[in-house]
Amino acid sequence: MKKSFGYPIIFMVVITAFFTSILAFLNYKTIDVIAYNQETDLRRTILYVFDIEPPSDDPKAIEDTFNQYVEEEELDGQTIYVVKEDGETKAYAFPIGGTGLWGTVEGYAAISSDYSKLLGLDFISHSETPGLGGRISEEPFKQQFRGLDLTGGKDGEYIVYRPAPNGNVDAIAGATLTSESVSRFLNKDIDNFIKLKKGEK
Secondary structure, X not given: OHHHHHHHHHHHHHHHHHHHHHHHHHHHHHHHHHHHHHHHHHHHHXXXXXXXXXXXXXXXXXXXXXXXXXXXXXXXXXXXXXXXXXXXXXXXXXXEEEEOOOOEEEEEEEEEOOOOEEEEEEEEEXXXXXXXXXXXXXXXXXXXXXXXXXXXXXXXXXXOEOOOOOOOEOOOOOOHHHHHHHHHHHHHHHHHHHHHHOOOO
């Protein structure tokens, strides 16, 4: 009886160990691929906010274009990205983010080195409602911010939704809370970045 009772347990232990080993092996073999894909997505985002288009969507083409134009620097404990031309800084990209309607919204924005223009923005993660707040990731919304003048920003209010006075972009219809969240953290993060670079913080 003891022999027949112990056999299924031993069998299950062996099977479990076997499949656990397979999963561990697959995880080990794919971890570099996953990391590379994540790095590719980040590079694609940074190039997008700088309005630099790689020759193709191939990961190697994205990597080569990124390495050709973009350098990394540290600012206040965060990684920022810099585009230089003939040794002269032309633009910066930095993290943006805050709380949306349903969770955290994270992304990147790029501004010119003289802080006069917002070159672009992109979102890398959010939980906003598809078709409503989720439209912050769609081109019509993001394209509004290309080349946006920042010199008129008063008291850190760079982004103002129409039809308010001095409005410069349109909010998403039916997604007021998400739109307000985006303008709030974008204004805050732009203002914070500029002050850090100018040594005002």
